Amino acid sequence: MSSEFRLEHVSKTFSRSGEVLHALDDVSLTIPSGSFFGIVGTSGAGKSTLLRLLNLLERPTSGTIRFRDRPLHDFKGPEVRHYLSKVATIFQHFNLFHGKTVLENIALPLAVRGVSKQVRLKKAHEAIERVGLQGKENAYPSQLSGGQKQRVGIARALVADAEVLLCDEPTSALDSETTTVILDLLLKLKDQLDLTIVLITHAWPVVRYAADSVTLMQGGRVVETGGVRDLLHDADSYLGRQLLPAPDFGSSPENGWVRYDLILADVRAQSTFFSEAARRLDVTASVVSGGVERLGGADAARFKVDFDLRGREPAVREALSTILREKSIVLGKAL
Numbered sequence: 276m277s278s279e280f281r282l283e284h285v286s287k288t289f290s291r292s293g294e295v296l297h298a299l300d301d302v303s304l305t306i307p308s309g310s311f312f313g314i315v316g317t318s319g320a321g322k323s324t325l326l327r328l329l330n331l332l333e334r335p336t337s338g339t340i341r342f343r344d345r346p347l348h349d350f351k352g353p354e355v356r357h358y359l360s361k362v363a364t365i366f367q368h369f370n371l372f373h374g375k376t377v378l379e380n381i382a383l384p385l386a387v388r389g390v391s392k393q394v395r396l397k398k399a400h401e402a403i404e405r406v407g408l409q410g411k412e413n414a415y416p417s418q419l420s421g422g423q424k425q426r427v428g429i430a431r432a433l434v435a436d437a438e439v440l441l442c443d444e445p446t447s448a449l450d451s452e453t454t455t456v457i458l459d460l461l462l463k464l465k466d467q468l469d470l471t472i473v474l475i476t477h478a479w480p481v482v483r484y485a486a487d488s489v490t491l492m493q494g495g496r497v498v499e500t501g502g503v504r505d506l507l508h509d510a511d512s513y514l515g516r517q518l519l520p521a522p523d524f525g526s527s528p529e530n531g532w533v534r535y536d537l538i539l540a541d542v543r544a545q546s547t548f549f550s551e552a553a554r555r556l557d558v559t560a561s562v563v564s565g566g567v568e569r570l571g572g573a574d575a576a577r578f579k580v581d582f583d584l585r586g587r588e589p590a591v592r593e594a595l596s597t598i599l600r601e602k603s604i605v606l607g608k609a610l
């Protein structure tokens with residue numbers, strides 16, 4: 276897969292009252308084209324700084340950022356304007372003009388670029404349809420719900436044929452139901468328009484729901500990064516376990532029973548494990564806890580399962596391991 280952005284040893288420092296603060300510290304990262312790339316981290320991790328480098332609000336102190344292989348900070352004049360129409364930002368607090376209608380807000384980036392009124396209106400109406408705001412063209416932001424305001428923000432980002440959306444905590448001002456609706460909209464638009472989406476958030480449920488690749492940041496550094504499926508398949512991945520946390524253990528297994536912590540990164544192909552184990556091993560199994568989650572656009576599951584191995588070790592344990600290997604089921608490690 277080709278890369279949309281490549282960050283090579285990028286650092287960003289700020290000076291505050293004589294002290295140097297490392298907002299980003301030697302960050303190297305590849306954001307694949309067409310990915311829904313979630314960047315997660317607690318407050319102060321450096322997420323906003325990273326986004327502000329991508330939308331040219333800041334320049335790196337050192338290191339290089341490439342957009343489709345070209346160093347970003349080589350862009351001059353018209354190239355910068357072109358870049359910023361292709362790489363648009365969606366904001367946490369929507370950043371709408373309160374004295375302008377929905378239609379005017381959405382058409383604004385085109386007006387700034389000197390696009391004719393006829394084309395502006397056509398494009399703005401198309402964007403309104405894409406985000407499902409028909410009928411709200413003449414409403415003012417104060418007459419809209421939070422979710423509707425963010426739809427305006429998304430339409431405004433799309434109006435100049437954006438190919439990349441940079442999303443700055445786009446759902447943190449919304450309730451959980453509206454969050455899901457907005458994430459579904461972003462996922463739909465990504466597929467329809469072949470977008471790359473980079474989303475920063477402190478909320479794990481947001482990355483779990485929408486992202487297909489995830490980076491965890493802490494103290495200005497990348498802790499871990501990877502595709503959701505790959506991270507789930509890696510038993511040692513901290514990020515993988517955060518994406519699919521261990522369900523409650525419940526009480527301890529009975530004497531002679533052995534508890535397995537099973538991660539099914541590809542539920543559809545792997546769920547036959549249980550019937551397979553029953554058929555081939557004639558072993559009694561009891562699901563203690565767990566369930567199926569929607570992760571990175573597909574179903575994944577984590578189950579705690581007790582197997583009755585009384586008097587049947589080690590043969591059954593070995594046979595179980597064989598089936599787990601055949602099915603690429605990962606044994607989890609609780610954090």
Ligand SMILES: Nc1ncnc2c1ncn2[C@@H]1O[C@H](COP(=O)(O)OP(=O)(O)OP(=O)(O)O)[C@@H](O)[C@H]1O
Pocket residue numbers: 289290291296297298316317318319320321322323324325477
């Ligand atoms: N313009 C600035 N001047 C000085 N320090 C800054 C500036 N911008 C960011 N910082 C500092 O850099 C560090 C990283 O901040 P950043 O906003 O990128 O983190 P974040 O992960 O986005 O956090 P949050 O989720 O709270 O926005 C913080 O310690 C912050 O105080």
